[in-house]
Amino acid sequence: MRAKSVLATGALAAALLSLTSCIVGVGDWERFSKDFHSSYPLKPGGRLTVETFNGSVDISSWDQDTVDISGAKFGPSQQEADDLKVDVETGPDSVSVRVPRPSVRRNNQGARLVIKVPRNTRLDRITSSNGSLRTQDGAGPARLRSSNGSIRVVDLHGDLDAETSNSSIELDGVDGNAGVHTSNGHIRAERLGGSLDAHTSNGAVHADIARTDRAVRLDTSNSGVELSLPPNFSSGVRVDTNNGAITLRLAEGTNARISARTSNSSIATDFEVRAQGEISKNHLEGAIGNGGPLIELNTSNGSIRLLRR
Numbered sequence: 001m002r003a004k005s006v007l008a009t010g011a012l013a014a015a016l017l018s019l020t021s022c023i024v025g026v027g028d029w030e031r032f033s034k035d036f037h038s039s040y041p042l043k044p045g046g047r048l049t050v051e052t053f054n055g056s057v058d059i060s061s062w063d064q065d066t067v068d069i070s071g072a073k074f075g076p077s078q079q080e081a082d083d084l085k086v087d088v089e090t091g092p093d094s095v096s097v098r099v100p101r102p103s104v105r106r107n108n109q110g111a112r113l114v115i116k117v118p119r120n121t122r123l124d125r126i127t128s129s130n131g132s133l134r135t136q137d138g139a140g141p142a143r144l145r146s147s148n149g150s151i152r153v154v155d156l157h158g159d160l161d162a163e164t165s166n167s168s169i170e171l172d173g174v175d176g177n178a179g180v181h182t183s184n185g186h187i188r189a190e191r192l193g194g195s196l197d198a199h200t201s202n203g204a205v206h207a208d209i210a211r212t213d214r215a216v217r218l219d220t221s222n223s224g225v226e227l228s229l230p231p232n233f234s235s236g237v238r239v240d241t242n243n244g245a246i247t248l249r250l251a252e253g254t255n256a257r258i259s260a261r262t263s264n265s266s267i268a269t270d271f272e273v274r275a276q277g278e279i280s281k282n283h284l285e286g287a288i289g290n291g292g293p294l295i296e297l298n299t300s301n302g303s304i305r306l307l308r309r
Contacts, residue, residue, distance in 0.1 A: 032075055032078040032081045033073060033081050034074075034082050035070070037068075038069050038070075038088065039066050040069075040090045041090075042066065042090075042094075042121065043065055043092075043093065044065065044120050045121070045122070045139075046094055047094040047095075047122045048067065048095055048096075048097075048121050048122070049095075049125045049126075050097045050126045050127065051096075051128075052098070052099035052110070052111055053111075053128065053129045054110025054130045055074075055128060056113070056128065056131040056132045056149065057113045057115070057133050057134070058113065058115070058134045059115045059117060059135045060115075060116055061120075061121065061136065062116045063118075065118050066116075066118070067115065067117050070113075070115075071112045072112050073099075074110060074111070075109040076108050084102070084109060084111060085099065086099050087099070087100065095117075097113065099111045099113075110130070122139045122140065122141070122158075123135055123142035123143075123144070125145075126142070126143070126144045127144075127146070129147045129149075132146065132150045133151045134151075135154070137157075138155075139157045140157065140158025141158055141176070142158065142159070142160050145162075146163075146164040146165075146167070147164060147165050148167060149167055150169070150170070150185070151167075151182075152170045152172075153174060154172045155172070155173040157176070159176035159178070160176060160177070160179070161180075162179070162180045162181075164181075164182050165185075166185060168182065168185040168188070169185065169187050169198075169200075170189075171189040171192065173190070173191040174192055175193035176193065176194045177194035177195045178194060178195070178196050178197070178198075180196075181198075182199075182200045183200065183201045183202070184201060185200060185202075186200065187200050187204075187207075188205075189206070189208070190206075190207075190208045191208065191210055192208065192210055192211065193210050193211045193214075195214035195235075196214075197215075199218075200220045201220065202222045204225070204244070205223070205224075205227075206225075206226045208228045209227070209228065209230060209233070212231070213234050215236050217237075218239045220244065221241060221242040221243070222242060222243045222244060224302065225244065225247070226247045227247070227249070228248075228249040228309060229248070229251070230251065231253065232253075232254075233251075234292065234293055235293055236295075237295040238295075238296045239296070239298065240299070241298075241299045242302075243300060243301045245302040245303045245305070246260075247304075247307060248295070248297060249308070250288070250309060251308075251309050252309075254288055254292075255287075255288065255290045256288050256294070256295050257276070257288075257291050257293070258284055258285070258288060258295050259285055259294065259296045260285075261282065261283050261297070261299075262300065262301075262302060262303065263282065263299075263301060264301050265282060265304075266281050267281065268303070268305050268306070271288045271306055272288070273286035273288055276291075284304075
């Protein structure tokens, strides 16, 4: 049987480990706030679900079989900060945290969440609006959603699906496949052990791939792309942008087929390319080394560079 706990004012307030109220001098947006804190048992390998609005979510792991939930509710008045609910549902292998949006919507009302979970907890679905999402040392498959808030993922074990708008996505150490999408924000991905499918508009893309046998697909507009591939890379790559440069870094001894196209700019390479089609200032079709996986690079009004790592 599932147990339900509501972190709010009233009788259940006594169950909280810490519950204080204060006035924060940062203007009307978060002037009034109320802290909350509680904890629930969860075995390693369990699942965490979070749904909130107008607030950040920060999740990290620790060496305890407990989910620790703390944070602050805020609103345009102390009463509205106090009345905002934080609902928690627990099961034998899962914890779900939900901050329901009040029926009367106020833009300056919401909650910030700081959550600690047992190691290898699966981040099943983490969502917010107008708030950033940050996770460290979680497990996948993980699904993260925000709007107008950045997403940062560090040391995720498993696959990742992340999406936001008008902000950035940064990955540092994902050992599974990653699919990321944003608008008007940059994407940075380092220490990736799986495939990468990244899409943004009006934002730069920087990616450093660690796994040799996983595909890479990068797509942006009005900005540049920088991509580094490991030695002996053996899967397909496609990069598309508009009005931005593409820089591709390859290891010495790379074997690949190259198809590079640009408009109103030029292509430069540190590698000897054996012609297998047109070679001109802004069009390159050929092979590096013995040939191999196809690397497609397309831009307009931006240069293309193939550099040695």
